[in-house]
Amino acid sequence: DGGITQSPKYLFRKEGQNVTLSCEQNLNHDAMYWYRQDPGQGLRLIYYSQIVNDFQKGDIAEGYSVSREKKESFPLTVTSAQKNPTAFYLCASSPLGGLDSPLHFGNGTRLTVT
Amino acid sequence: QKEVEQNSGPLSVPEGAIASLNCTYSDRGSQSFFWYRQYSGKSPELIMSIYSNGDKEDGRFTAQLNKASQYVSLLIRDSQPSDSATYLCAVTGQAGTALIFGKGTTLSVSS
Numbered sequence: 001d002g003g004i005t006q007s008p009k010y011l012f013r014k015e016g017q018n019v020t021l022s023c024e025q026n027l028n029h030d031a032m033y034w035y036r037q038d039p040g041q042g043l044r045l046i047y048y049s050q051i052v053n054d055f056q057k058g059d060i061a062e063g064y065s066v067s068r069e070k071k072e073s074f075p076l077t078v079t080s081a082q083k084n085p086t087a088f089y090l091c092a093s094s095p096l097g098g099l100d101s102p103l104h105f106g107n108g109t110r111l112t113v114t
Numbered sequence: 115q116k117e118v119e120q121n122s123g124p125l126s127v128p129e130g131a132i133a134s135l136n137c138t139y140s141d142r143g144s145q146s147f148f149w150y151r152q153y154s155g156k157s158p159e160l161i162m163s164i165y166s167n168g169d170k171e172d173g174r175f176t177a178q179l180n181k182a183s184q185y186v187s188l189l190i191r192d193s194q195p196s197d198s199a200t201y202l203c204a205v206t207g208q209a210g211t212a213l214i215f216g217k218g219t220t221l222s223v224s225s
Contacts, residue, residue, distance in 0.1 A: 033212060040217065042216050042218055043158070043204075048212050101146075103148075103158075104160070
């Protein structure tokens with residue numbers, strides 16, 4: 001079955017540590033995205049990528065980094081510079097590379113930093 | 115700053131009633147509009163997309179778009195307890211920017 005796989009589902013880290021969230025898709029989608037969701041909040045865009053080896057900052061990119069070395073993979077690193085990293089992180093992809101295409105979401109990673 | 119506004123709710127309706135969810139957006143050039151349903155602790159799932167003015171129906175769901183008023187709505191007919199969730203409105207910008215999401219409206223359907 002095609003889909004988007006995020007791992008792990010739950011992640012716990014100590015403050016000051018970098019952590020990398022995995023996102024893999026087998027939908028052959030061109031565009032991939034990372035969103036962050038806090039309780040009672042909508043989704044806020046962190047980074048997106050429309051093509052391999054290229055990505056753009058979203059609204060809240062500070063303290064995060066990404067790479068897009070393969071079409072299928074778009075890992076997100078939460079660095080120690082991110083002031084409030086505890087959140088629900090959602091990876092998504094869309095076909096055609098068009099930013100106006102509907103998004104398909106993974107199941108999310110819930111990150112807790114203490 | 116482009117914005118998408120939704121009433122956070124909760125919106126409470128009895129089983130079998132029509133639920134009406136509303137969304138306004140600030141970018142007059144927005145071209146694509148989506149409704150996502152998100153159950154507690156889960157990821158959003160697409161339930162409707164609409165691109166032109168008017169109504170679009172899919173089963174019990176109807177999306178309505180009025181670009182002049184910068185308003186998009188979702189009607190859920192014959193509401194079921196399983197419809198209880200948060201509904202997110204998402205909009206793109208004129209230049210094809212990535213989707214901007216509203217904060218969502220929480221719907222509660224009582225049996």
